[in-house]
Amino acid sequence: MEAHITSSNEKAVETDLQANLQSLRKENETLRFMLGVMNRKCNILQARLQERKAEQFMNINLTQSGSNNETNYKKARTEFPAPINRTSRILVRADSQDNSLIVKDGYQWRKYGQKVTKDNPSPRAYFRCSMAPGCQVKKKVQRCVEDKNVLVAIYDGEHNHDSNANSDIGEYSLFSSDRIGVATPSSNSMHNIISPPHITNHDSPFRPAIALDLSLSGPNKENQRNYVEKDHHNNYYYNIEECVASLTRDPNFTASLAAAVARSMY
């Protein structure tokens, strides 16, 4: 009898927990969506500010001298580069037999050049974002000198528009297991591949690791994070595990977490 009551109580608690978990998931989803919207709005505003600055610069030059528009525009573009000149390096698994330097990342690119560089026998392809007229994001794609199965894509600048990756994630390899990792802008070699530390690799140093993508959209968002986490004491961590370990060591954090979980349950 008593045992029966206990089990029904447990069931009630379980369904309660399930419901709470569901509502927390929904809340999380909503917050992520809002963050995504704010991110996009921020990018658009930055692009508009950039255009205004360029226009102002052109106007000043036109009133000061009678030189032609194109020269002024070119100068304005160089004087005022992309609002935040971010660069990020992304490594993507590719078939060594496939000679195309195409990295599917959810954006539309127009190729405008190809060049063989000194340090790498594989040609480097130059792309410009063609999804939005004002977008000045560029990317360079080249096969890794150390492993031809890996494409190195270097992104330069910040998109002023959304990608279509969110709507059709499965199509784009950068958002699936094809992506190997993100390296810091200063890195010059494959040793900067970032992968979960618990994944060991005995076959090849460049074998793709599983990368869990928590970003909201395109590759430039990766650059903002670069897998570097910062805690509330302003300490930087270069991998998730280290960050989690530090947080769990912090009694304030664990107490706050426990309180938050308790609040969500009752």
Next chain:
DNA sequence: CGTATTTGACCGGCGC
């Protein structure tokens, strides 16, 4: 025929 890609020419920065 319009659009995307290719590819040689050109440009600017840098070191000598």
Next chain:
DNA sequence: GCGCCGGTCAAATACG
């Protein structure tokens, strides 16, 4: 000044 190198331009070409 010269040569090297990476990045960009633009005419030619390919493609749907």
